[in-house]
Amino acid sequence: MRAAIECDRVGFAYTKRPILHEISLRIQAGEMVGLLGPNGAGKTTMLRIIAGMLRPEAGHVRVLGQAPGWRTLFHTALLPERGHLPGWLTVGEWFTHARRLYPDWSEESERRLVADLALRLDRPIARLSRGEVTRVGLVTCLARRAEVVLLDEPFTGIDPLGREIIASAMVRECGELGRTVLMATHDVRELEPLFDRVLFLKDGSIAADETADAIRARGLSVASRYREVFSP
Numbered sequence: 001m002r003a004a005i006e007c008d009r010v011g012f013a014y015t016k017r018p019i020l021h022e023i024s025l026r027i028q029a030g031e032m033v034g035l036l037g038p039n040g041a042g043k044t045t046m047l048r049i050i051a052g053m054l055r056p057e058a059g060h061v062r063v064l065g066q067a068p069g070w071r072t073l074f075h076t077a078l079l080p081e082r083g084h085l086p087g088w089l090t091v092g093e094w095f096t097h098a099r100r101l102y103p104d105w106s107e108e109s110e111r112r113l114v115a116d117l118a119l120r121l122d123r124p125i126a127r128l129s130r131g132e133v134t135r136v137g138l139v140t141c142l143a144r145r146a147e148v149v150l151l152d153e154p155f156t157g158i159d160p161l162g163r164e165i166i167a168s169a170m171v172r173e174c175g176e177l178g179r180t181v182l183m184a185t186h187d188v189r190e191l192e193p194l195f196d197r198v199l200f201l202k203d204g205s206i207a208a209d210e211t212a213d214a215i216r217a218r219g220l221s222v223a224s225r226y227r228e229v230f231s232p
């Protein structure tokens with residue numbers, strides 16, 4: 001099977017402080033993978049490297065067979081941890097801009113997602129709440145037909161009912177279309193039904209890489225396995 005994301009002994013340091021150590025993994029096309037770990041484990045750093053925003057100091061990364069860079073940008077959609085949206089535009093103006101910016105933008109998905117996520121198009125982005133900003137970011141990410149989707153904390157600021165709606169939208173827009181998703185999250189319990197596989201990141205190293213089926217076959221949930229891996 002084709003690998004969508006490959007990391008081979010990837011290392012990274014911020015100003016000489018080591019953050020990631022010898023990360024090796026292979027994510028197959030179409031897999032939905034949870035990237036789990038405590039605060040500061042290196043999840044965002046890993047997603048930024050795969051998205052091509054940071055260069056690894058050691059090892060190699062391949063996204064759809066290519067080193068992350070301008071070519072892979074066309075095939076990779078990233079929901080960043082912190083806001084990246086132009087606050088001076090309204091939500092609707094931003095989506096109009098995004099349609100031109102992203103050649104893989106699907107207006108049909110945009111319409112469905114705007115309705116599901118109850119977004120008001122006339123609201124200025126600068127005046128949105130944290131959860132509303134996350135919703136706009138998710139529409140921006142999921143309305144693209146990018147083969148690889150990287151989500152950093154997709155439930156930031158999202159209310160309980162909104163989480164259920166977004167999880168179903170992710171399954172519809174990604175799972176059913178066979179897109180590859182790597183998702184960093186602390187919301188393990190709510191997102192675990194979506195995961196085919198989970199990577200547990202501990203102090204910048206992969207502590208465990210397991211399929212959700214293998215975890216369940218041992219009578220565990222992903223949330224209880226998380227506690228096993230990370231409890232002191």
Ligand SMILES: Nc1ncnc2c1ncn2[C@@H]1O[C@H](COP(=O)(O)OP(=O)(O)OP(=O)(O)O)[C@@H](O)[C@H]1O
Nearest residue numbers: 014015019037038039040041042043044045046184
């Ligand atoms: N720009 C930066 N300069 C220096 N250190 C950084 C920078 N960004 C992150 N770090 C450090 O790198 C480590 C890993 O951060 P990262 O954001 O990747 O962790 P995370 O697993 O995503 O954490 P969280 O769950 O809290 O979002 C942390 O100790 C953080 O303080």
